[in-house]
Amino acid sequence: MNDAHRPDADGPQLRTLLLTDLCDSTTLVERIGDGPAAELFREHDRLVLALQQRWRGRLIDRSDGLLLLFERPIDGLGFALDYARGLREIGAARKFELKARAGLHVGEVLTWRNSDEAVRVGAKPVEVEGLAKPMAGRLMATARPGQILLSAVAEPLAHRAARELGERGQQLLWKSHGRWRFKGVPEPQEIYEVGEPGIAPLRAPPNGPKAWRDVPLWRRPAALVAEVALLAMIGGGAWFATRPQPAIAFNQRDWVVVGDLRNLTGQSVLDDSLEQAFRISLEQSRYVNVLSDLKTRDTLERMQRKNDTVLDRAIASEIALRDGARAVILPTVAEVGGRVRVSAEVIDPHTQTTVYAESADGHGKESTLGSIDTVTAALREKLGEAMKSIERDSEPLPKVATKNLDALRAYALGLKAYGERRHPEAQRYFDQAIALDPEFALAYLAALRVHVGDADNRSAKPYLEKAVALRSHLAPRDALYLDAWSAEYGPQPATRAPAQWKLLAGLYPDYYAGHYNYAWAAFANNRYSESLSFAKAAAAPQNPLRSSAIELVGRAQLAQGDAKAALASFEQGEKIGRYGPNRRRAAALATLRRFDEARAVLAQLSDDTSTSGLTNNLERISVAVDQGRWDEAQKIAARAEREAIHGTPVLANQFALIRLTVESLSGRPLQTAAVLAIGRKAAAQAGDEADPLRNEQAYVALSAAYLGQRHGQAEVARQLLPVLEPLAKRIGDPLVTQLLIIVQAGQLRLDGKPQDAIALLRPLVRGDELFQVHSALRAAYAAAGQDQDAQVEERWLAQNRGRAYIETAGSQALQVVNVADTGLGERAKAETVARAVARTQR
Known part of the structure; x- marks a missing residue:
């Protein structure tokens, strides 16, 4: 009966131990009776089982209390916090308080299994021994009802990982209760408390026979009598001057x-x-x-x-x-x-x-x-x-800021105006700061941010150039921030800038500009998983622009096919940012085919000639196309083209091409000459090296060539490619390069070389490919008679509706084509099956 297995051959293992005790459980049973108590404990057991699975705990023993082992302290802490909250809810449903005390410690333990015979007669399946076990027990016994106490070993490990608990982890309250003596433990132990506001007692535990506060000799009662007399002679003033300062528990970051x-x-x-x-x-x-x-x-x-x-x-x-x-x-x-x-x-x-x-x-x-x-x-x-x-x-303030206090005051007022979104006023303050101190690098950097926020890249560039010349006047973090913006405006920004934002995020993990801008760069380059990770980091509660980060989380979720989670993120961002629905929410609703709700959202959005007003038409057109409302889509596209003339050159070219796209999708003949004219115009504007949006113009020009190919017109691409091929190489944008390869493959397909087209396209399928890579592959496979491969691409098109709506390449110049292809996937599938049947009947 005592033939337990020997302890694990590997010897002691480092584990996190959590011991809990349900307070006043015997009194509770007497008070409510056996039947209600049995039901309460069944609910309690369900709670423990659910939390054990959620936090990957191993339940070793249970009665009125629990003994669990965890691999990591943060898992044990997560269990303890959820257990305290769960008990609170169980008790509230029955109109009484239900609390447990808990002790969390990290140390070495020995574990072994009892024999099956021993377990059958009542032994525990697994035994745990080691000095860590009584230490966790002392912590638990010392705690007040509802209190979670941690040892000095467990606290820094759990505290450092608290961010893994999400927003709740950021709001936890941590408190040191000083050094304590435990019976049987020779050295005094520092103990800590952690808990949630409104739940944790956050009070020092009471002294007891097995645990008591380690009070220095000079503070004990007998000594205090003599000290008081001595202090009375020395005088209160001397004591006040020499009193010790209280401490505060503060950790890095x-x-x-x-x-x-x-x-x-x-x-x-x-x-x-x-x-x-x-x-x-x-x-x-x-x-x-x-x-x-x-x-x-x-x-x-x-x-x-x-x-x-x-x-x-x-x-x-x-x-x-x-x-x-x-x-x-x-x-x-x-x-x-x-x-x-x-x-x-x-x-x-x-x-x-x-x-x-x-x-x-x-x-x-x-x-x-x-x-x-x-x-x-x-x-x-x-x-x-x-x-x-x-x-x-x-670095000294006069170097990294300014020695001119009037300039510093203007800068401070500019930041307040910028924070309240009064951009013109903020710009005036920053210009005043610069006028008072022309070497005030931070003021140039702030003015740059104003213009970037207004999408006025040309006005931003002079401030950037001046800030770069004064880079030595910036603190290290601000200098890295400047380097990232400098990369955004330099050659090949799509490849150089993300590396700078990632460097900033790595060196200053709580400076959320690095996380957000890298998340955006990854999203813009179709690296959606990486974008989601960095966007979530930027969505921390301490980020003043958290709502924007949460919206970016939603975009990445939508691109990855999780439209329901994306919709929830968009709604959360709107609530936190206190703004109304935007076109991204409409895209998520349309992805879920909740078209009436999507159209209701779009009806609320502005339709003026501002950049945001014009881009709202992208979803209006796409949703109409998605529903097959061709007349409506054409009317919106025609109006958007007229109004885009008052927008940026990119928007003017983009909406001109979109109008031709909608007409051709609805069955009208493609206006080849008009498409070619747009391609030439966009290509010429992309040749301007001073234009920070030249990559988007190149994308529009290539989109014109691609549109011609989709309608069997190889001449558009034949005339544009001699200009666009060297231009794309100089620009170095990965997505422009991808679209160039798609167009080159399209020419091969139209020239009767579908296998060569497939060989060119297939290496692009690596997770960050453009949506249209799969449309181009479908066409190439169909031309090569590879019907099964074509059907695979058709299924991909139909299953990636969210990506079709949210892909941002080239200012979403091909969004309407993407959305149309998700619906055409079913038609193309039927055509592929018909071709296969026809071949078998020959």
């Missing part, structure tokens, strides 16, 4: 909220300028993350407070708790004894008490920038950043 600067000097020029300078200085750190001003104001709005509410101790602490920030920093500038003092307090947002304070004095307002650098460096060291890191990642 934790977030801080910077409150509004308190300006006690009476000099208004210091109000916005020093607050911005404080941010610029602190944001140089790779250890401390600063919640952006745009994000804090957004949270204020969600708290239903006015946008200009002062971020004092209480308000900033509430923002910190909502956004998962570990600390609040309150800067102050004042005149003390004829000197200008810059000081800053670090506040624990849970208690709103001051944890650290630093200050630096100087003569005159010009000294304030140097004082800010001194104060932020001291705060970074107090928060745990290594001195070498501070020295490496710190």
